[in-house]
Amino acid sequence: MEPQGLALLSTIAKGVLPKTTAG
Secondary structure, three states: OOHHHHHHHHHHHHHHHHHHHHO
């Protein structure tokens, strides 16, 4: 996978996970 792809997924994960865990 491309480094940019990993960075994008990481950013999305950081944005989504806190919301789901706080949930």
